[in-house]
Amino acid sequence: MVTLDFLEKLNNEYDKYFESVLTQKRFTHSYVKQLINDSKIQNNFSVKLLGRSIENREIYSIEFGVGESTVLLWSQMHGDEPTATMALFDIFNFLLADDEFNEIRNQIKKNLKLIFVPMLNPDGAERITRQNAVGIDLNRDAKRLQSPESKILLNLVEEYQPVFGFNLHDQDFRWSVGNTNQLAAISLLAPVYDYEKSIDSSRLNAIKLVAQLRRSFEKYLPNKIARYKDDYEPRSFGDLIAGKNISTILIESGRDINDYNKFFYRKINFMMLLFSFTEIINNSYSEINITEYFEIPTNGNFMVDLILRNVTYETQSEKALIDIAINREEVYKENSRIPFFKSYIMDIGDLSVFYGIEEFDCTGFEFDLGLISDEELKSVSNLKESDLKKYHEKGILFLRTNQQTELNDLRMPINLITNQNDSALEFNLNKPTNFVLKKNNEIKKIVLNGWLCDPDDLSKVKNGLVF
Ligand SMILES: [Zn+2]
Secondary structure (H helix, E strand, C coil): CCCHHHHHHHHHHHHHHCCCCCCCCCCCHHHHHHHHHCHHHHCCCEEEEEEECCCCCEEEEEEECCCCEEEEEEECCCCCCCHHHHHHHHHHHHHHCCCCCHHHHHHHHHHEEEEEECCCCHHHHHHCCCCCCCCCCHHHCCCCCCCHHHHHHHHHHHHHCCCEEEEEEECCCCCEECCCCCECCEEEECCCCCCCCCCCHHHHHHHHHHHHHHHHHCCCCCCCEEECCCCCCCCCHHHHHHCCCCEEEEEEECCCCCCCCCHHHHHHHHHHHHHHHHHHHHCHHHHCCCHHHHCCCEEECCEEEEEEEEEEEECCCCEEEEEEEEEEEEECCCCCCCCEEEEEEEEEECCCCCEEEEEEECCCCEEEECEEEEEEECCCCCCCHHHHHHHHHHCEEEEEECCCCCHHHCCCCCEEECCCCHHHHCCCCCCCCCEEEEECCEEEEEEECCEEEECCECCCCCCCCEC
């Protein structure tokens, strides 16, 4: 009998199955291709070339098992959503191993036919974009089918008529669980297939399995599981497939605050999918009451990276008290797979209805723009982090240089101004966030590219900006 013990064992033994070729989340199709063409996968799975992306990259399916019930799983239909793809390769390692889980492996093999499509949108993965090579969001192309990638998925669905379909995505990590200040680690959904949000027998099974997943994973993600919004979107694959008598489950992975490579939720995906397979075999989810599904809090949109509350902000005539909400986005330069960060002001004013992942009460602190250094920096490449303290102490957040500098060269807590671009100092909505906070004219805090720091320690700033 499969029980929660299985999950606990998976939790303990996961490291054995971690696919070590995938060590950072911005891997390209070449990694996927290399892994799939390795003899390990070729000799033990049935691998099919389903077709090619617009830019001619191969899209494969990988089959395991000889059972009657087909389960179809596809990942990374959005190119910049890689968590589940990594987990699928961990699952392949699990399925191939020879160890204490052999009984479960054999059950899966005997009862299920698993069909995996890792990385449905390889061109998007190459560019680190949601859309494919010509800018089409595949998840709005399920009806019109104008992309080869979309056709591949729908052909597969129609050919195999799976009983379960797993639609694997990453969500904006700032979604919250309901209206709490808790980030949603994983959001689940049994997608609707009409505007009435009807429940036929296959959607009922999806709803029950989602409820079972939530119940079983609360232990690993306490109060961190949400229900994804269920507005009917006829152009999306999840909703379209749910309308074909296929129990469809959406898994949306978030991101743990500093876990940029999403290794923790990769592991959760691994556990959740393997657990789902055993649930489908044993049908043990069917006893669950569907009210448990509707009790899962839906995703809320209240979170920002940083909120500074009650900042004293002096306008021409008077002093105002404002809150400042700041987000930092991951940005990639061409040919770079390592992110740098670009901050912007998300909102200003009374932000009492929002939560910050990090918050700071600035009562008594006065806002001031940072300063630009008078001297000109001769060489950017010779700049050392230890040289920057003398600037920070004076509130200098910007250095001038005549050198053409790429943003991705500057992984240091300082900004550069080239071409006399003094707009860098602007404080406004959607603008980068660099300023100081003073008390009695003394600099108490520095905000550099969206990170709040003490003036003598800016080590948490991953990079400044080039203006
Ligand atoms: Zn997505």
